[in-house]
Amino acid sequence: MTTEKKASDKWRAATRSVRGGTKRSGFNETSEAIFMNSGYVYDTAAEAEASFDGSGPERFVYSRFANPTVAMFEERLALLEGVEHCRATASGMSAVWNALAACTKAGGRVVGSRALFGSCEFILTTLLPRFGVETELVDGTDHDAWEKALSKPADAVFLETPSNPTLEVIDIAFVAELAHKAGARVVVDNVFATPILQHPFELGADIVVYSATKHIDGQGRCLGGAILFNDKEWHDNHLTQFLRHTGPSMSPFNAWTLLKGLETLSLRMDAHIRNATELATFLSQQPQISNVIYPGLASHPQHEIAMKQMSGRGGGLIALELAGGKQAAFSLLDNLQLIDISNNLGDAKSLATHPWTTTHQRVPGEDKLTMGITEGMLRLSVGLEDIDDLKEDLFAALNV
Ligand SMILES: Cc1ncc(COP(=O)(O)O)c(C=O)c1O
Structure with a gap:
């Protein structure tokens, strides 16, 4: 029974x-x-x-x-x-x-x-x-x-x-x-x-x-x-x-x-999104970063449709572009003390990767540019750590 x-x-x-x-x-x-x-x-x-x-x-x-x-x-x-x-x-x-x-x-x-x-x-x-x-x-x-x-x-x-x-x-x-x-x-x-x-x-x-x-x-x-x-x-x-x-x-x-994992998905997503929303705004204010792409920001090119079809929320991932190109992107990654360099995403741990040389390495450069991927771009999978620790880690790595 x-x-x-x-x-x-x-x-x-x-x-x-x-x-x-x-x-x-x-x-x-x-x-x-x-x-x-x-x-x-x-x-x-x-x-x-x-x-x-x-x-x-x-x-x-x-x-x-x-x-x-x-x-x-x-x-x-x-x-x-x-x-x-x-x-x-x-x-x-x-x-x-x-x-x-x-x-x-x-x-x-x-x-x-x-x-x-x-x-x-x-x-x-x-x-x-x-x-x-x-x-x-x-x-x-x-x-x-x-x-x-x-x-x-x-x-x-x-x-x-x-x-x-x-x-x-x-x-x-x-x-x-x-x-x-x-x-x-x-x-x-x-x-x-x-x-x-x-x-x-x-x-x-x-x-x-x-x-x-x-x-x-x-x-x-x-x-x-x-x-x-x-x-x-x-x-x-x-x-x-x-x-x-x-x-x-x-x-x-x-x-x-x-x-x-499914049992806690909705709770975790709430926390990922809370952190990602705050981090996207914080990153937009940093002079070394020329562009922050996050569907929850009003500056996102498809912000309106994103809010309509994504329950009014931006998700747990952010793309950012460093004004200093690949060198600046690598420097940021190498100087992070908390956030890990990893091509995985959706983890409790915040993870950052350089798509040009990792997830999209095989795609010819011209095609990467047509897809919107630049040499100065990083993808940040925002985790569940304390938001102030994430901000401090990124700030310190941007300002070495
Ligand atoms: C949008 C998207 N689709 C599919 C995949 C493939 O998933 P998996 O690594 O589980 O094969 C990934 C992995 O990064 C992804 O980001």
Whole structure:
């Protein structure tokens, strides 16, 4: 007998984050159990046969296909996002790749926004074309460019908003309307906004992808990804084939870690945003910094749309440009005593990186500039430390 509480449709987001998806085993454990097993056993050969030919009751058959701990994470995140389905993956990039691969095929066409995380850009510019898919990247803030690109049929539209690292904000509802007319599914990478701030499905998205490695874990412990959607037919006929047969499965241990991360996501985001908002204003006042990009600042080029689609909040990431270029950016990084130099983000610890030479090193210089990445730019993932310690660290490093 188990004593789990049945999820209620009335549960609000914080309750869904803490309790959604919990399934207790016969031991009635409080915290979710880690089912660290690859296989499952059958009482009879006939039961095994029925599990594979679909005539028997739905059950776990192999952890590459599904696993109880991973299923709890999937259900909790789907409840938080307010959608029917979620499939967990081993990393954010496996979520991006599998979502896009399940939308298109050789001879197809994918349109994306140009300001992308380095590996997302690689998938669009290099990997998909290698498999015979035509791809086109547009300036995500240019409505005419979207209209032109989507005047021709497409299978999918891919966009990050806010983008990594330039924090470009794209009008999801505008793009979704055009995309649907072009026959495309809209895939939104919602990593920077998190499910707490932004609800792309309400704005017309068909698929949302996450790197759960970031704020969902929130403590730099493990990799994970997720693909969320309502269209079961797309899943059953396309996505599930990629996941089942190519095996980008999430580890049960990582699913458990991420379940714990979801329990505190909303509280942590409040604190990340409080710190980031104060730090963005503080950094804007420093003479060595020529530009601060933060969606919560009125100076952000898409501030209005950011506030409209991100619940009126700017998120936990800031991009800043040093007037002294790469040398000044490196000097700032090297003189930080508290904030770590790291290309990860969404951690309790504040982390700073130089995108030109790390996350986007592989992208040719000219393309980086077109994406808005300059040699003097740093990306700051604002953590949960005391705001005065963060300010003092940055001030001292800027003024050596
Ligand atoms: C916007 C965005 N999408 C996807 C990814 C990929 O996530 P992962 O590192 O979990 O594969 C990242 C990682 O930095 C990211 O920032």
